[in-house]
Amino acid sequence: MKVISTPQEFNQDDLYVDLGAITGQRLFLKCEGFNFAGSVKLKAAAAMVEAAERDGLLTADSVLVESSSGNLGVALSMIAAAKGLRFVCVTDSRCNLQTRLLMEALGSQVVVVTDPSPTGGLLGARIDHVRALCASDDRYVWLNQYTNPNNQLAHYRSTAPAIARAFPDLDVLFVGAGTTGTLMGCARFFRAWHRPVRVVAVDTEGSATFGQAPGRRMIPGLGAAMRPPLLDTSFVDDVVHVGERDTIRTCHRLARHGFVFGGSTGTVVSGATRWLARQERPLTAVAIAPDLGERYLETVYQTNWVQDLYGDDVLEPRTAGVASPSA
Incomplete structure (x- = not known):
């Protein structure tokens, strides 16, 4: 058992x-x-959050933020709920409705980007929005799955x-x-x-x-x-x-x-x-x-x-x- x-x-x-x-x-x-997140992204999400906690980047006042097409957002929503953290997922119009509803059910805020970046498409627009959030308030902590070594280490x-x-x-x-x-x-x-x-x-x-x-x-x-x-x-x-x-x-x-x-x-x-x-x-x-x-x-x-x-x-x-x- x-x-x-x-x-x-x-x-x-x-x-x-x-x-x-x-x-x-x-x-x-x-x-x-x-698993309870429903995808392989649980491994990367857990590894990135644990590393951020270990490095002192996450505190009780922190707000996790990440760009995701869906599955990582669900995994981070679940972990944030379990840890009592706030989480903002920046996604785009291709994200499935059920995925967005699931993140919201877990207590996350979901931001949907609809206008693509001229050079980076919808992904670039999502990343631009994340960077703008982080620049507006130092409580935001961006794990950055695109460059975070713990993504692949997991x-x-x-x-x-x-x-x-x-x-x-x-x-x-x-x-x-x-x-x-x-x-x-x-x-x-x-x-x-x-x-x-x-x-x-x-x-x-x-x-x-x-x-x-x-x-x-x-x-x-x-x-x-x-x-x-x-x-x-x-x-x-x-x-x-x-x-x-x-x-x-x-x-x-x-x-x-x-x-x-x-x-x-x-x-x-x-x-x-x-x-x-x-x-x-x-x-x-x-x-x-x-x-x-x-x-x-x-x-x-x-x-x-x-x-x-x-x-x-x-x-x-x-x-x-x-x-x-x-x-």
Whole structure:
């Protein structure tokens, strides 16, 4: 029996889904959504808050502030509530309504930015707003997930070692690229591991993280309008870009088999399936699923929303059986 006194004490770190029957590839999905914050971002949030407390940056009068597309905001809302701290989340119009309502239910203030920055898009506008808040009152404490080393350290110390223990014969790891904290923490760990593991970053089309021109992105989570400061491409062996239409198709395909995951997971699974289909021999592969799908019911899983944005032909017929990998 496990008994906890704060929500951040619980995180199921040892659950994998065998996607072989769904994707036609030897692919295991590490589920990071089974905690009270509902996503992998709990690890980074806890690590950054603990470091700020340890360094004396957080006091009883402090007001936490962070830019987030959703999941980190929920994780920080939960931790702030548990610690009796105030928290302001600066997000943008792509953030799911359910995510915003959840943060508010936890007592956080949510600021929604709607006008993109001329150079940094909505992300740049969010960061500008955070900086303006911090300049207006020294009680604001910005953890800055985009540059905070504890973002990646959390995954270097927990996520990657957990995968290594579960899959000592691992050949390739697929990680979605957002702030790149999860990606870089895992990549740095496996670069120093006792056997070679290829680390493949999965990004969304329209993201500028790996040098592509920024474009429209409607699904929050992965991607960025500017290169994340934490990213060091020398630790990344390959990059796969996935269009949002393929993300949606993959989410719905997984749901037809009883697994409702978030948009980021759909992107990662789609990219991993396509990458594995090009390999000459079977590999032991793990992909990280950042969250579950309940917060996407009004977007990714809502037929009208999908068809309005991506067209009537996006959703596949409800057929059973093994899905063919994307071309």
